Amino acid sequence: MMAKGKLSDRQRRMLEFIQTHGREHGYPPSIREIGRAVGISSTSVVNYNLNRLVEEGYLDRHQNVSRGIRLTDKLGDAASRLADVVRVPLVGRIFASEPVLLPSTDAPMFGADEAIEITRGLLPVHEGLFALQVKGDSMIDAMVGDGDIVVMRRQPDWRNGDMVAVWLRSKEETTLKHIYKEGARIRLQPANPTMKAIYVDDAADVEVQGKVMLVVRQLH
Amino acid sequence: MMAKGKLSDRQRRMLEFIQTHGREHGYPPSIREIGRAVGISSTSVVNYNLNRLVEEGYLDRHQNVSRGIRLTDKLGDAASRLADVVRVPLVGRIFASEPVLLPSTDAPMFGADEAIEITRGLLPVHEGLFALQVKGDSMIDAMVGDGDIVVMRRQPDWRNGDMVAVWLRSKEETTLKHIYKEGARIRLQPANPTMKAIYVDDAADVEVQGKVMLVVRQLH
DNA sequence: ATTCTAGCGGAACATCCGTTCTATGTCAAG
């Protein structure tokens, strides 16, 4: 006998199929389609197990409605919750030796064939974002390595402690640093606590290109 | 006459209804439901306008399938691209001084109330994943800082060059390193190229806890 | 042994639903 709260193998496969079918087709499967997929010849058996899944809280059903099935979020299935994503254009690369290439227009994604998708929950803001891929090992003091993707927000203003991409005019160099205003001068603090800060006397020498919101490193 | 590429008021309302219906019920509306919602008595008229919307690229339709409608992303609707998300349980924290806390069961998300959502495109695999938040600055040689989130895959085997979380039995220490087998001994290479590798003579001394797939750093 | 329940299979049924056909009206082009 099947213990309460447990799912049979068939029921697990049914859930998985409903999940997959919804993702691939945009609508739920019919009873007969479910039966065909998991190897049940009788529609009444599919119906029976669907009702069991409703009892266990995995499904909602609408009576007398074709494909009237909805997955609940009991499985933690992403498709059932409104976790939508933000599409961030990948506008280029970032070197130490060049200023940040800012997106030329504010028109979102216009002509940007490359982009990465980030779930909304990972980002505090969702507008004015763009992404750059770091080239080379020059940003190691910011704990950012070769190939890492930096998601930034285009904004000229900043607050103490923000991590920003700055272009140092005198050095002709782009770096990622935490920025602090200390009286007349500006302190640029590496994220790596074992490294020392840089002090800039002339505030006009630092050009803030954007505020870093997220760093993503993909390992293969 | 209706200009090419333009939508009539009816068609706009149809699109909006299909969108809303999908969000509220989990499945698309039938032709008659659409007609009722936008004030069309004839099913053939709804059918006609649906085909027009397909021509304009707003819809996909499956023939002879009830509710066989899917919205394309032409409207920029987030709901149409909300399926590509993987939910990764955030099972704990990772210290240098303790072994990695592995998820006790393989049952997905069991009891894990905390989780992060990652878009599928960012991860090469979507199973057996769990996430840990790094506590402290002890992983700086892996370019991983305090508060960073490490997404790992539970797997005992590894290949040369993989970045893995290892527990060094003799040192009683957890680190994140690139791992290489060099003859009898094992080389553990920090991600930071300015730092030196560690060599372990006894292969039994290293216990691979998981393979690192992704590192995410959120700046506030 | 008997009873009861969970689970399965098959068939019949009513309805839901997409498709198709015919008819009507509108409006601009000829």
Added chain:
DNA sequence: CTTGACATAGAACGGATGTTCCGCTAGAAT
């Protein structure tokens, strides 16, 4: 005015789909 494309309405048809009923089996409970 005539023509033709476009849009709409209504009705009918057939297949798709959910529901229900009956019978069967295996195993646990009595």
